[in-house]
Amino acid sequence: MTPTQTNLATEARLRHLTERLAEQGSITITAAAAELAVSEMTIRRDLVELEERGVARRVRGGALPLGPQTFAVRTQSRSRAKGQIAAKLARLIPSTGAVAFDASSTVIRAAAALSGAQDLMVLTNGPETFNALQGRPGVTPMLTGGVLEPRTGSLVGALAGWTARQLTTTRFFLSSDGVDPAVGSTELVLEEAEVKRAIAAGAEELVLAVDSSKLDRRATVVGFDWTAIDLLVTELDPADRRLDPFRGVVTLV
Numbered sequence: 734m735t736p737t738q739t740n741l742a743t744e745a746r747l748r749h750l751t752e753r754l755a756e757q758g759s760i761t762i763t764a765a766a767a768e769l770a771v772s773e774m775t776i777r778r779d780l781v782e783l784e785e786r787g788v789a790r791r792v793r794g795g796a797l798p799l800g801p802q803t804f805a806v807r808t809q810s811r812s813r814a815k816g817q818i819a820a821k822l823a824r825l826i827p828s829t830g831a832v833a834f835d836a837s838s839t840v841i842r843a844a845a846a847l848s849g850a851q852d853l854m855v856l857t858n859g860p861e862t863f864n865a866l867q868g869r870p871g872v873t874p875m876l877t878g879g880v881l882e883p884r885t886g887s888l889v890g891a892l893a894g895w896t897a898r899q900l901t902t903t904r905f906f907l908s909s910d911g912v913d914p915a916v917g918s919t920e921l922v923l924e925e926a927e928v929k930r931a932i933a934a935g936a937e938e939l940v941l942a943v944d945s946s947k948l949d950r951r952a953t954v955v956g957f958d959w960t961a962i963d964l965l966v967t968e969l970d971p972a973d974r975r976l977d978p979f980r981g982v983v984t985l986v
Contacts, residue, residue, distance in 0.1 A: 744949040754798040761795040814944035817968035819843040833932045836887030837908035858888040889924035897931035905936035911950035914978035918956035926954045938963040
């Protein structure tokens with residue numbers, strides 16, 4: 734690849750660096766700066782951002798790739814944005830019937846604040862989400878079962894998928910590792926994506942909830958294309974310009 738002639742926008746650079754990490758197993762600041770035609774200081778700032786997102790680990794002169802952050806770490810990140818998202822999700826959760834929650838640290842905030850339910854069953858593949866729903870008046874939580882995926886804190890595997898396919902729900906509330914205007918939602922763990930697709934098979938609507946750091950960001954595994962996603966919920970006002978690439982492909986909340 735020849736050096737880029739013009740500086741790329743930040744998210745485009747971050748995506749490029751993430752792809753290089755996956756392909757090469759490491760990147761150096763000097764080489765990345767030359768390839769992208771930006772300063773080494775810019776690349777250093779980019780690597781700090783990738784480290785905060787749990788994608789990379791900085792080392793002397795560059796960075797190494799990392800897998801997904803643990804659930805405990807993700808729960809502590811972007812807390813204010815997740816709280817704002819949870820408030821929006823609360824308005825979308827019915828008081829009766831059946832819904833599904835994924836195991837994400839974003840959706841668990843809505844589970845922890847759930848109130849006003851009368852006769853609501855909630856299917857989830859998240860043990861932490863299941864625990865957060867215990868004792869909630871009017872709520873009957875149901876856990877898929879399966880094998881614990883330590884990187885995401887979710888239950889995956891054949892049992893989780895089988896259980897998910899036995900139930901129908903009105904809405905499936907989920908998050909993702911990245912949201913790309915062209916591709917849709919993406920994940921870092923294939924097994925996680927497979928269980929989400931199993932849950933979605935019985936759902937009337939998919940509500941994708943992500944904070945703005947996930948926008949225009951692509952992980953390695955395709956989750957759902959835009960034809961499957963009904964609502965995109967972020968902490969941003971729907972009129973925010975950062976959501977412009979998603980207008981026309983999904984309803985913004």
